Amino acid sequence: MASEVGAIGGAYGAGLAGAPFDPLTYIKKPQVILRLISMLFAVVVFGCISSGAWFGHQCQMNGDVNACGYGTGIGVLAFLLCIGFLVLDALFESLSSVQHRKYAVLADLAISGLWTFLWFVGFCYMTDAWRRSEMSGGYIQPHWKGKDNIQAAIAFSFFSIASWGALTFLAVQRYRLGAQETFNTGYNQEPTATSPYSSYPGSDTGDPYQQPPFSQQKDTPDYQPPTY
Numbered sequence: 001m002a003s004e005v006g007a008i009g010g011a012y013g014a015g016l017a018g019a020p021f022d023p024l025t026y027i028k029k030p031q032v033i034l035r036l037i038s039m040l041f042a043v044v045v046f047g048c049i050s051s052g053a054w055f056g057h058q059c060q061m062n063g064d065v066n067a068c069g070y071g072t073g074i075g076v077l078a079f080l081l082c083i084g085f086l087v088l089d090a091l092f093e094s095l096s097s098v099q100h101r102k103y104a105v106l107a108d109l110a111i112s113g114l115w116t117f118l119w120f121v122g123f124c125y126m127t128d129a130w131r132r133s134e135m136s137g138g139y140i141q142p143h144w145k146g147k148d149n150i151q152a153a154i155a156f157s158f159f160s161i162a163s164w165g166a167l168t169f170l171a172v173q174r175y176r177l178g179a180q181e182t183f184n185t186g187y188n189q190e191p192t193a194t195s196p197y198s199s200y201p202g203s204d205t206g207d208p209y210q211q212p213p214f215s216q217q218k219d220t221p222d223y224q225p226p227t228y
Contacts, residue, residue, distance in 0.1 A: 026089070029089065031171075038078060038082050039082040041078075045156050045160065046075030054146075070121075070126070071126055074115070078119075108174075116164040116167075123154065126154050
């Protein structure tokens with residue numbers, strides 16, 4: 001039943017299986033747009049940390065190398081995950097099995113939810129490290145090299161919470177839609193059948209239970225006994 005649903009109609013927010021790839025339709029998908037935005041945010045985060053948060057071998061966020069390493073790590077991994085899911089989104093329409101589509105949506109849901117949480121942790125972690133660094137007058141004085149880069153990395157880590165949270169929401173919506181479509185297709189009631197006792201053509205009485213035309217007997221004259 002599941003494979004028939006995938007082959008006949010769309011499931012989990014996608015169109016017919018085997019439909020030709022349309023780049024314009026693909027680029028307009030909300031999840032594709034959000035993944036591109038999330039990729040941009042990730043590049044800004046790990047790029048700013050790599051180029052400005054380090055002074056020699058020391059992290060300028062209160063000297064906490066874990067703060068710099070955490071931001072760089074989740075940024076790079078987020079960038080790679082976005083590329084992977086962009087490829088999956090492009091191939092999603094060609095998946096004829098609803099089960100495979102379900103696994104793809106569940107993977108999207110799990111990864112998006114996890115990275116929303118990781119970005120939240122990273123934002124809080126880097127913000128606190130930078131706050132303690134500023135309260136102490138700056139870990140590396142008097143240079144303050146990369147101050148703008150660090151603040152940009154913290155800001156875009158916050159923006160990443162929103163973008164990955166939106167991806168999680170869309171994945172939940174797609175999963176609910178797919179589960180509902182599969183249920184409705186599997187338990188859809190048969191359409192109302194017409195009565196097998198419909199009236200024969202030419203009947204003007206409107207009674208759907210008219211006798212068949214051959215069941216009526218011809219009127220015969222009264223029997224006349226022969227006379228002798």
